[in-house]
Amino acid sequence: MTTLYLERASAVHRLNPVTKLVALLAIIAIVFAVPQWWIPLGIVVLVVVPAAVLARVGGRLLRLFLILLLPLLVVLFIVQGFFFPDGTTVLWQWGPARLTVEGLVFSLTIGSRLSALVLGSLVFVLTTHPARLMTALTQAGMSSKIAYVISASLQIIPAFQERARSILLAQQARGLEIAGGPLRRARALLPLIAPLVLGMITDVDERSTAMEARAFGATPRPTSLTVVDDPLSERIGRWLLAAAAAAVIVLVVVGVIA
Template identity: 60%
Template sequence: MTSSLYVDQTSPVHRLNPVTKLVALLCLIVIVFAIPHWSASALAVLLVIVPVAVISRCGGRLAKYSAALLLPILIVLVLVQGLTFPGGQTPVWQWSFMTVTAEGLLFALTIGARITALVLASILLVLTTHPGDLMSALTQRGMSPKFSYIISSTLQLIPSFQDRANAILLAQQARGLALPRNPLRRAGALLPLLGPLVLGMFTDVDERSTAMEARGFGSTARRTLLIPVPDSAPQRVARWVMPVLAAAAIVVPIVGGLL
């Protein structure tokens, strides 16, 4: 069974060519990591990601998935960098031997803002892009079907892993597995499930490899797409403009002495 986080909608974002969205994601990541200030990432989230999420009507799911991924990372980042940042001179909070510095919090804010922009943009791409359309669009642009499949399959990795884990858990509960409410004991009860989960993923990889060989993925002949993915002239122009902006975000801070 093929799993995906894709949300089937008819919004303008969903109708964009998948290659355009993929290029936009890569360029956005380059920009927020190239500009050495947290405000660049914040502006990218507020001016780009949030409006796109509203237009695509995927804001609720984006908030749900991103919160589950980002909250643990950001909490650990603030604690670790706030307490252990080398060269921190301005204490903000101190208790016993622990001291949180302003420099550490600023560094954590910068890295956290970048990670937030990266995760939000990536999840939004997954929510608004069907994996099959992405693979077809990449193949249509001349990319090898093998590489197209690798990129497309990454969009299905997390939901596929989650579905398999849920199936194994339900099977074990049907055999009498009891899950205690205590979080530590619950984690201990779930550890034996990792074996069949990992082995099942290896089996799935082998089955997919066999299916790819049967469909001639190794062939060098030019393929004819059954359903071509629509593309437009403005999108083709945008795919050239966005890398130029990303390159400018790298060059300008260097020339301006900001790095």
């Protein structure tokens, strides 16, 4: 398995995945609704980071922040800080680059929202085992077909990467050139992809036979061996979170928060 999930014993891990998903969606809805840049930042500092620390995934979150998010934030501040189309209050200018107040505020707004979106999602993924997520979502009414596709994809990724690597090695041993110009390298991809596709098409018959032999799709309401706890407190919590998000959006739309 190749997901970002980290096994820990924590209250965040124990929550029903649906509750965590609703919390994540509520956070995303709120940070993208409110215009103030400091609100998303406040949510990151007061909710997302403490949740990560509580779940004992803070170190990994920091590393992923540095790898995934920080480069984007740097690019964002350069592009919109210096080249914002609607910037009027110029602080500094050099050639076509104009550092403007409007550009900085815009970068802050986008940057803090993006941080809340990405870090919140990361905490969700870091603390939620995909198997438990799929079971909980299926219990909540999601189609077992979607659960099947997601689970199967996650589990065959390692085998496929292995196959891709061995094909790459075999091709290199036969003198395949993977250096040179972009077009040449793109052409080099072809002998790599073709065997993977051939395997995919020849395997599909056996794979679907195996699924059908086990009556997959025979009933719209299958039972489940594993059950994810869904206490009343969490169900109430989910409704409260959804209501809070809806309230914020309404307040923004009618202009109370502006």
